[in-house]
Amino acid sequence: MKAEPAECSVDDALAAPHATVPWTGVRNYQARNFMRDTMRVGDGVLFYHSSCAEPGIVGLAQVASTPYPDPTQFDLASPYHDPNAMPESPRWLLVDVQVLQKTRNLTLPELRADSQLADMLLLKRGNRLSITPVAPAHWHHIRALLSD
DNA sequence: GCCAACGTTGGC
């Protein structure tokens, strides 16, 4: 799951109550559907920093709630406000994410250089999804890289 | 700031 550190860094998330933050602002249907349909409480999450000086995986986290409506869609003051979203039929959902452990920055260049991660969705050419599923083999490999 | 890639919008 990608976060812009200027908006919510792994440190920001760790500083939140229970190290848990609502994953606000997803405005892409595919990414929303991953949260709505695929994620389960307790599922592992790689916390990724994007749109910053050193993009990479910076923490291990877990899904900490079932999906629920993203309140920012109804907030006129929010950059994520969606005039087409109605409270009785929310368009955008989110899950809470709990950071379990900050890690070193496993940087994008490192990820790209690793042949075992060559077909990771996150690294696919042109991928702009802010949420992508992680294959078990990739998950285990990354866990091993981060535990050294 | 550039730009490739991709998603969304809206006219037809």
Add this chain to the structure above:
DNA sequence: GCCAACGTTGGC
């Protein structure tokens, strides 16, 4: 339903 125009993402 098609598709051009436009907007956004995100690395560089």
